[in-house]
Amino acid sequence: MDADPTTRHRRRDAAATRAALLHAARSLMARHGVEGTSTRDVAAAAGVNQTLVYRYFGSKEKLFAEAACAGAESPNIVTKTPLAELPRALLDRALDLTQAEESGDLAALVGAANDEHVRAVLRDRIEKSFGALAARLDGPDADLRAELVAAILIGVGLLRHKIGTTATSTADRETLAIYVDRMMATLIRPSP
Template sequence: MPEPRRRDAAATREALLGAARDLISRHGVEGTSTRDIATAAGVNQTLVYRYFGSKEKLITEAIDNSGTTGEKIIAETPLDELPRALLEHILDASAARRTNSYSALLSSTNDDTLRELVRGKLEKAFTVGLAARLAGPDAALRAELVIALLSGIALLRDKLGTKAISAAGREEIAAHVERMCAPLLRG
């Protein structure tokens, strides 16, 4: 009799998180079941509950764990280099990675539950992180404007495929982004 296959708990958790991000970005929270997530991850539905306890906890963790590279860039990059670094991050991400990333979740905020989770993540990870590095009373607003600009570029280029942004070279976009962001970062 063959031995039962051992499960790799870390790999299973990551597969469930990735499947949740992908499905939620395409179908919203209400349009995604735990069965759908488990099937996409190639595991039994009971493992969703074993590893996360509930669909809500799985979704919360999936969103909490997305966007960490952007957070690191915001925390560690000198302010004058930040717009280009974030833009490079957006442009370098492959289409497959973007599907399982924060930008994919941002574009699917027509679901109230997901909108609240994404808003909380955005404020905690990006707005607060960047605003803490900026001087002046309107630092949070300026931080959100920088993130809005970069998120908009990702949306127009990757989701909508607009002609000008899709056709523009990396350096051309970066030069414009740096000029637009400089006054926001200086205050």
């Protein structure tokens, strides 16, 4: 598919270039934050020319804003998983770094959200995803309780993958799941 004789310069089509830039942006953003990542870094990681950032996204800020939303299109976990299994499902997703880089890990994005645009995108994204969870919760303060589920994921994800405190980083997933499940259960079950 690279041998199309009509393309000379064009190894990748536009869509692939865009996607490569978004992927690189997400990955670098998780590690170094928005301000700590240059458009040159992103372009280099994507293997394309720096100016294509501007061709496809208009500005650095817009690139990162779009990078922060992309991947949020699969909130199926939140809406489809039986509530009893939800904590474990969410934890698995949060701890799967590969998927995290692909689809934009919540904790990584929160940790990188020092840019107001990114923050706005992220706010919307969280409210939409966990708003869907709130709709499934009985009892009072459903919105708040749903957001607190997100808070746990964010806190655990940051300690494990960004700060790297010993216990949280080295705990095996099963052990971690026990405590996360207990914490989230207090939020998901209707108040006693």
